[in-house]
Every structure is written in structure tokens, then in C-alpha cells.
Amino acid sequence: MNLELEMGQDKIRHLVLMRNLWRYRPSQIMTPHDFKFITFGPGMLVGNQNLPPPEYQRRAIELNADWDTVRKGHAKAAKPGYAAGTAGAAYQRVIKIRTGEFAKQGLKQTKDQQTGLLPVCEQSVRLIRPSFRTRPG
Structure with a gap:
């Protein structure tokens, strides 16, 4: 194509x-x-x-x-996701880490926590922040 x-x-x-x-x-x-x-x-x-x-x-x-x-029903789509180094990719990485932490502690996430609608914790903010340093100034 x-x-x-x-x-x-x-x-x-x-x-x-x-x-x-x-x-x-x-x-x-x-x-x-x-x-x-x-x-x-x-x-x-x-x-x-x-x-x-x-x-x-x-x-x-x-x-x-x-x-x-x-x-057209030919195949399942691959997950589009976000480009590497973007805020979206960093946010998805944080949600994945948070999900793993909940699983290690044996805690269940609420529906809002699973979808990422709740504010991220301080550790998550530290992981996301470097993604915003790409702008000059």
C-alpha cells in the first residue's frame, strides 16, 4: 500500500x-x-x-x-499507542507501573484507577515530568 x-x-x-x-x-x-x-x-x-x-x-x-x-473484519488492529518520548507514552508507562504495584500488594483497583481517571501519585508525576522537558525555555 x-x-x-x-x-x-x-x-x-x-x-x-x-x-x-x-x-x-x-x-x-x-x-x-x-x-x-x-x-x-x-x-x-x-x-x-x-x-x-x-x-x-x-x-x-x-x-x-x-x-x-x-x-472490514480482516484482522484485529494493533494498539496504536503513543510515540516514544511523548507525554502520552510516559502516562501509559506510569499506569502500567501503578497497576503492577497494586498487583504486588494484592490490592484491587477501582474502575477509575484502572482507566487512569484518578490523579496520579507523586511517584508517577516524577516519572512523567521528564517528558515535558523537551520544550525549549
């Missing part, structure tokens, strides 16, 4: 500009199949237009191809 894309092509499904950041926004039908809302980052300013860089476009096209495979 050719995933190359040139500027000026058709709009890519589920790739949206929200609050000046390009994001992959799956539909409600996609979320039970482990397709998650992903924030890519700011786009490129060309003239007065905010356009998605080619790497965001390629990733969105790959995710859409995965979804098409699942939608």
Missing part, C-alpha cells in the same frame, strides 16, 4: 486541527477497538494556513488503514 501523500491532496479522515494542534480524533465506533485520541502537535504555517506536517499525515493514514482492516 502506498502511504505517500503530497500537499493539496484530499482531506485525511480523523486528522483535525483543534486549538492550533493537529490531532487524530477517532469516531465513537473506533474507540472500543483501541483507537485513541492522539495529539500530534503544531502544524506548519504556509502562508496563512496551518497545515499538518508529512509525518502527522503519514501516521494518520497508517491509523486509518489499520481501522479499515478492522472495519
Whole structure:
């Protein structure tokens, strides 16, 4: 499958500009199949237009191809996840560590703790914080 894309092509499904950041926004039908809302980052300013860089476009096209495979019933989708070094990846790592700590202590997590809706503990914040140091300044 050719995933190359040139500027000026058709709009890519589920790739949206929200609050000046390009994001992959799956539909409600996609979320039970482990397709998650992903924030890519700011786009490129060309003239007065905010356009998605080619790497965001390629990733969105790959995710859409995965979804098409699942939608047609050919195979299960691989979990899209977050790119290494992003805050999303750090957060997922923290949730995995926390789940392991609960299991070691023989404690059961509440539904909110399993989904990560509760605030993370101080140790988790220490693990996530280095991910935010990538910005200059």
C-alpha cells in the first residue's frame, strides 16, 4: 500500500486541527477497538494556513488503514499507542507501573484507577515530568 501523500491532496479522515494542534480524533465506533485520541502537535504555517506536517499525515493514514482492516473484519488492529518520548507514552508507562504495584500488594483497583481517571501519585508525576522537558525555555 502506498502511504505517500503530497500537499493539496484530499482531506485525511480523523486528522483535525483543534486549538492550533493537529490531532487524530477517532469516531465513537473506533474507540472500543483501541483507537485513541492522539495529539500530534503544531502544524506548519504556509502562508496563512496551518497545515499538518508529512509525518502527522503519514501516521494518520497508517491509523486509518489499520481501522479499515478492522472495519472490514480482516484482522484485529494493533494498539496504536503513543510515540516514544511523548507525554502520552510516559502516562501509559506510569499506569502500567501503578497497576503492577497494586498487583504486588494484592490490592484491587477501582474502575477509575484502572482507566487512569484518578490523579496520579507523586511517584508517577516524577516519572512523567521528564517528558515535558523537551520544550525549549
